[in-house]
Amino acid sequence: MWGSRRNRDGAQVTCIACGDSVARSDAREYDKHGDRWNREDKEFEFFCKHCYRDLCHQPRDGLESLLVESRAGHSDREEFIATFYDLLADHGDSPEGRES
Numbered sequence: 001m002w003g004s005r006r007n008r009d010g011a012q013v014t015c016i017a018c019g020d021s022v023a024r025s026d027a028r029e030y031d032k033h034g035d036r037w038n039r040e041d042k043e044f045e046f047f048c049k050h051c052y053r054d055l056c057h058q059p060r061d062g063l064e065s066l067l068v069e070s071r072a073g074h075s076d077r078e079e080f081i082a083t084f085y086d087l088l089a090d091h092g093d094s095p096e097g098r099e100s
């Protein structure tokens with residue numbers, strides 16, 4: 001998501017939540033596919049510790065898999081939103097309140 005820049009150990013990474021630069025060693029890896037052990041051809045995203053902690057308080061069970069299932073970033077916007085809401089309805093979840 002942040003281009004093709006490769007981050008090596010000791011490099012700075014960008015928190016995807018607040019945009020702060022943090023040391024790679026201080027960042028928390030976040031794999032949107034939920035599989036941190038398969039590292040092949042992947043670029044991880046990162047949270048700073050502060051945002052990672054905040055994240056834990058958010059009710060977001062299944063959100064990421066829902067986004068992947070909805071082909072977020074791979075289909076056009078309207079198609080994605082339609083699919084996303086269909087899946088949400090299936091999952092009995094609501095996107096309301098995630099904005100703040």
Ligand SMILES: [Zn+2]
Pocket residue numbers: 015016017018019020047048049050051052
């Ligand atoms: Zn952050």
